[in-house]
Amino acid sequence: MSASPAPSTRLIAFSSGKGGVGKTFLSLNVAVALAMSGRSVLLFDGDLGLANVHVLLGMQPELDLSDALAGRCTIAQTLLDGPAGVKILPGASGNRGMAELTISEMTRVIQAIDGLTPAPDYMVIDTGAGIGTQVTTLARLADSIVVVVRDEPASLADAYGLIKVMHQDFGSRNIDVVVNDATDVKRGEAVYHRLAEVATRFLGLPLTLAGVVPHENAALVATRRRETLLTAAPHSAAAMAIRQIAARLESTRVNPPGPRFLVDRLGSAERMDAT
Ligand SMILES: Nc1ncnc2c1ncn2[C@@H]1O[C@H](COP(=O)(O)OP(=O)(O)OP(=O)(O)O)[C@@H](O)[C@H]1O
Ligand SMILES: [Mg+2]
Numbered sequence: 001m002s003a004s005p006a007p008s009t010r011l012i013a014f015s016s017g018k019g020g021v022g023k024t025f026l027s028l029n030v031a032v033a034l035a036m037s038g039r040s041v042l043l044f045d046g047d048l049g050l051a052n053v054h055v056l057l058g059m060q061p062e063l064d065l066s067d068a069l070a071g072r073c074t075i076a077q078t079l080l081d082g083p084a085g086v087k088i089l090p091g092a093s094g095n096r097g098m099a100e101l102t103i104s105e106m107t108r109v110i111q112a113i114d115g116l117t118p119a120p121d122y123m124v125i126d127t128g129a130g131i132g133t134q135v136t137t138l139a140r141l142a143d144s145i146v147v148v149v150r151d152e153p154a155s156l157a158d159a160y161g162l163i164k165v166m167h168q169d170f171g172s173r174n175i176d177v178v179v180n181d182a183t184d185v186k187r188g189e190a191v192y193h194r195l196a197e198v199a200t201r202f203l204g205l206p207l208t209l210a211g212v213v214p215h216e217n218a219a220l221v222a223t224r225r226r227e228t229l230l231t232a233a234p235h236s237a238a239a240m241a242i243r244q245i246a247a248r249l250e251s252t253r254v255n256p257p258g259p260r261f262l263v264d265r266l267g268s269a270e271r272m273d274a275t
Contacts, residue, residue, distance in 0.1 A: 011123045011258070012249060013046070013142035017158025019129030021150045022180040025219060025229070026242065027126035028053055028082075030146075032230045033246035035084040039121040043082065044089045044113070046138045047128035049099025051091025057082060058226030059090070066092040068112065069105060075112040083228050087120065089113075099134075106137050110262050131165050139166055141265050143258050144174040144249065146210055150181050151191045160198055167205050175199075176210035176252070178245060188212030208252070211245035213238050 014027040024047070031043040045053040045065075054061050063078045080088040092098045101109075113123075125142065127135045139145050145166060149159040159177075166172035177195060182188030189212060196207040216238035222229045229239050258265050 009119050009123060011142045012144055012146060013125040013127055013139045014146045014148060015127040015135055015139050015162060016148040017131060017162035018155045021148050021155055023148050024052060024126050026148055026178060027124050028056060029228050029230050029242045030246050031086045031124040032084045032228045033243045034122050035086045041122045041124060042087045042089060042120040044123060044125045045091035046125040048091045048101060048134055049095050051093050053088055053126055054090045056223060061090040064090040064092045066095055066098050076116060083231050107263060114262050131162050140170050141262050144176055145172055146176045146178055148178050148180050149191060151187060156195055159195060163199055164203060167203050176208045178210050179212045181215045182212050185212050210248050211241050213241045
């Protein structure tokens, strides 16, 4: 029995700096798109204190990550069966302790995830907003960070802030941009070009456009019905854009591939802190 994710497990983190721009919506729907194309997918609700992946799906987990951390169960016992076979690792909702996990507690969580078997083809992490330690620690694990941005100045500024921190402080290089809730593809692409130009000029860092997701009324309807967009409105323009994003993320080669153990993707100080 293997005690670590297969080297082929791809880890994708959705983050944004600014809140409310569609990280959870996109993490969930991209996870479902990957699962629908035959991949095994673990969706980790990394918004640890205000988790809401399970809320979007109308699920009420009996156990979540906080129970696993407290030793009441294993991480494997918290996993839920989501749509299209996606396995969901639920976080806790309204739990201040979880919102303020120390680095060593987060490292323990990551070590426990390292031990999950069978290892999924993909792990998708929905991070919280901001650039705090929880967000940056989870984003550091990722082979690629998907930065979600909307066409508004504060979203662009915060996305740039996040990219700058991830690149300058942690050396992240593989950054994909999704422009969400766009009025049309052209405007969405223009938003990406503005962000990419600033990142190139001030950080020397090229960004990749993973896709533009249009504003979609069916998204709200699906959310109210506790369904994913991909299952509730699979032919909508946004669902098609999300499938394209999943396909693009699948086809992108990760260069260089991250270390096999997730915990090895953190600095040595954090690893020692956890022992
Ligand atoms: N393309 C879209 N069209 C229409 N509505 C959307 C779209 N993307 C997201 N939404 C809606 O926007 C709202 C906020 O999305 P979501 O909760 O995913 O944001 P978030 O970035 O995860 O927020 P937080 O920072 O609070 O975690 C949700 O009601 C979601 O259904
Ligand atoms: Mg969210």
